Amino acid sequence: MISTIITTNQFADRMNEGGTFMYFILIAFLLSLFFIVMAFVKRNANQVTAKKYIGLAAEASILALVLGCLASIVGIIELFDMVEAIGETRPDLFSARLKVSLLTITFGLFSFTLARLGILIYKWTLKSEIER
Structure with missing residues (x-):
């Protein structure tokens, strides 16, 4: 008999389990990483642009955090709606x-x-102002 090994991707499974908000959080996370990399690339050539990228990275990271909080609250509200609709609390659900x-x-x-x-x-x- 030929046995097959099915490998699953834990990250993809968790992303699917978490729902639609997980993909928005992922986009914000990837944007923040992109902005950080661009800031490192531009830091010697153009300080103003690098500073702008760091600001955008900070905003994208906060967006990821806020989206996670919002999705968590929405999930808990859906949980209590489900409990209310069923009328009893099933531990598995x-x-x-x-x-x-x-x-x-x-x-x-x-x-x-x-x-x-x-x-x-x-x-x-970053080099300090004194070192320059």
């Missing part, structure tokens, strides 16, 4: 919906933290 709401806030926090770490590294590598 309750925990499944709670997990979905926690996935979005976790991904939003993860995106925010990594982007802020990139911004911190960028600012740390």
Whole structure:
């Protein structure tokens, strides 16, 4: 018999479980990473443009965090709507919906933290005014 090994992508599974908001958080996260990379590329050539990119990265990271919080609240509201409609609390359904709401806030926090770490590294590598 030929046995097949099915490999699953954990990231894709979690993205699908988290719902539509996960993709918006991913877009904000990728934008923040793009802006950080562009700031590093432009930092020696044009300080004004590099500073603009860092500002955009900061805004995109905050957007990812806020989207995660919003999606989490929406998920919890949907959870309580489901409990209200059923009339009783089934632990399996309750925990499944709670997990979905926690996935979005976790991904939003993860995106925010990594982007802020990139911004911190960028600012740390800048030469001070005295050294110039």
